[in-house]
Amino acid sequence: MRVDCYMPTTILIVDDNEGVRNSLMRILEKDRGFRVVGEAGDGSEALELARTLSPDLILMDLAMPRVDGLEATRRIKAERPETKVIIITRYHEDAYRQAAAQSGADAFLAKGTRVPELLTTIRQVLEGGPGKQATLA
Template sequence: MRNDDPLGGAVATDDRTRLDSTLIATLIVDDDLTFRKTVRQLLERVPEVSIVGEAADGEEALRLAQALRPDVVLMDITMPRLDGLEATRRIKAEQPDMKVIVLTVHQEEAYRKTACEYGADAFLTKKTVGSRLIPMIIGS
């Protein structure tokens, strides 16, 4: 990793030009590559959404959120190096207008409560992503 790399080696993408300010710039954060690909495929069919980057842990998420300034961050909870709840807290402290949607396998109320306390704008279980995610993003 180079010190002058603001993304710290994380993946930044831009399938649809960010010059179109009507697009909802979205960052996908999940340590599961298969799940990230699934979410990407789902969102690539939505003309209003531009996927600007992907991260595999909370530290990468913080770097990308600061460098890319997405409108929406899709954040897993359980990840290496820095979990998604703490990453959410830090992102919202620095950029309160950035929308963070927590996507997780955890269904326990304690996770939902903590996500809300840390500033998450929405909380979805991964089982409901297919039916509920797009309206949440577009409604941002």
């Protein structure tokens, strides 16, 4: 009998657009190295789920109701600095990248990033370094 001791990376998806959440979930579920443990539609819900689920990684939208992605990232990183956060947004301006870096985000990606680049960035962030799409400074 063979026992597989491999533990997949746990991921929380946070976006106010259900279609985006579903798309990301479908992409990640195809990879045995990842397991989506929850999804949230706003930053407030993300804070609660981050506390209860303790995900390894959070994919976080910026513009959301109640608590935006920057504030949610700031609070999550204050409570759980080991949790990796990748901001995924439709906003490409440098000011948003800088704000993401200041909030403690580990990477910044544009929505619409190709799947291979998304997966590469996730893996690089999990290994402790920025992905090529993830330059924050």
